[in-house]
Amino acid sequence: MSRFRSVVAGIGSYLPEKILSNDDLEKMVDTSDEWIRQRTGIKRRHIAAKGETTGDLGTEAAKNALKSAGMEAGDIDLIILATATPDLTFPATATIIQANIGMVRGFAFDLNAVCSGFLYALATADSFIARGQARNALVIGAETFSRILDWEDRTTCVLFGDGAGAVVLTGEPGAPGMGERGIIHSYLRSDGRFTDLLYVDGGPSKTQTVGHLRMSGNQVFRHAITNIAASIAKVLDDAGLTVSDVDWFVPHQANQRILEGISRRLGLPEERVVSTVAEQGNTSAASIPLALDTASRDGRIKKGDLVLMEALGGGFTWGAALVRM
Numbered sequence: 001m002s003r004f005r006s007v008v009a010g011i012g013s014y015l016p017e018k019i020l021s022n023d024d025l026e027k028m029v030d031t032s033d034e035w036i037r038q039r040t041g042i043k044r045r046h047i048a049a050k051g052e053t054t055g056d057l058g059t060e061a062a063k064n065a066l067k068s069a070g071m072e073a074g075d076i077d078l079i080i081l082a083t084a085t086p087d088l089t090f091p092a093t094a095t096i097i098q099a100n101i102g103m104v105r106g107f108a109f110d111l112n113a114v115c116s117g118f119l120y121a122l123a124t125a126d127s128f129i130a131r132g133q134a135r136n137a138l139v140i141g142a143e144t145f146s147r148i149l150d151w152e153d154r155t156t157c158v159l160f161g162d163g164a165g166a167v168v169l170t171g172e173p174g175a176p177g178m179g180e181r182g183i184i185h186s187y188l189r190s191d192g193r194f195t196d197l198l199y200v201d202g203g204p205s206k207t208q209t210v211g212h213l214r215m216s217g218n219q220v221f222r223h224a225i226t227n228i229a230a231s232i233a234k235v236l237d238d239a240g241l242t243v244s245d246v247d248w249f250v251p252h253q254a255n256q257r258i259l260e261g262i263s264r265r266l267g268l269p270e271e272r273v274v275s276t277v278a279e280q281g282n283t284s285a286a287s288i289p290l291a292l293d294t295a296s297r298d299g300r301i302k303k304g305d306l307v308l309m310e311a312l313g314g315g316f317t318w319g320a321a322l323v324r325m
């Protein structure tokens with residue numbers, strides 16, 4: 001069977017207009033700008049307007065990614081939306097986005113791996129493309145975590161924001177090679193024994209409610225550093241590459257201290273780490289494509305650069321990916 005590699009043909013993102021600063025949060029819960037900045041690096045985050053949904057944010061990001069790829073909705077035959085905050089229990093928000101962009105062919109579905117969702121979606125789309133089952137895929141991460149936060153819980157509500165990012169992947173003939181553009185390798189893991197450390201306490205089957213996010217922050221922090229460092233070592237090793245080959249580190253934007261902890265462990269210089277956490281907070285599945293778009297638009301990430309991505313999220317789910325842009 002012929003083999004295709006998945007090349008990033010376009011990147012786009014979208015952030016809601018409304019900004020919630022640390023000063024605003026001081027008026028809502030017992031916290032301070034100093035505590036939030038010191039412990040997380042976050043200064044502000046974007047919050048979806050009333051009535052603005054994950055599907056709306058994802059649609060704008062998808063349109064921007066299509067524009068950047070020079071493609072139209074009719075060129076796309078697969079949409080995978082990574083989200084833990086869908087518009088409705090069903091249908092999949094991906095099909096809502098499909099209709100919004102005017103795509104009337106192919107197939108679309110949601111995928112939930114929480115903060116690791118974008119990496120899972122990227123690997124899934126890559127498999128469809130590799131087998132020739134899709135030619136051009138939109139891989140979107142979009143979230144409205146503001147809707148599942150307990151706004152009276154200072155230990156969680158200060159950490160998250162809303163937003164969406166997307167990439168267009170296109171299949172090009174040939175297996176992935178080190179020097180060629182495309183997804184080189186990805187590595188995914190999960191371990192359901194840690195559900196209690198990071199979860200939402202509601203859902204259609206269990207409580208018939210949406211629920212609120214609950215997290216044992218310092219334990220998640222500990223697991224994040226260990227698991228992410230191990231998955232990065234694995235993905236690099238499998239690909240026969242080392243940290244010194246990496247041009248840009250684009251991590252899930254959970255917390256500046258986690259980013260620094262991992263970079264230090266890997267020996268990755270600060271100037272090669274893309275961080276958007278100060279301006280956007282943790283946007284879960286949206287954070288990696290949002291950071292990719294930021295660093296591509298400002299000229300840091302260029303065609304041919306080797307990008308290393310990683311994430312850890314509820315479940316736990318985690319993983320890493322290597323992409324030559």
Ligand code: ACO
Pocket residue numbers: 030031032035036039040114115116154155156158198216217218219220221224254255258282284312313314
């Ligand atoms: N403002 C002021 N004080 C606070 C706040 C706040 N917003 N939140 C907690 N505190 C207090 C606590 O009550 C505690 O007080 P105490 O000592 O009197 O009991 C103190 O600050 C320290 O609390 P810790 O939880 O130990 O603080 P820590 O240094 O661990 O920082 C944080 C907390 C920022 C949540 C950190 O643990 C973290 O980033 N964890 C990882 C989160 C993460 O990466 N999530 C990614 C996945 S998210 C997803 O998948 C959906």
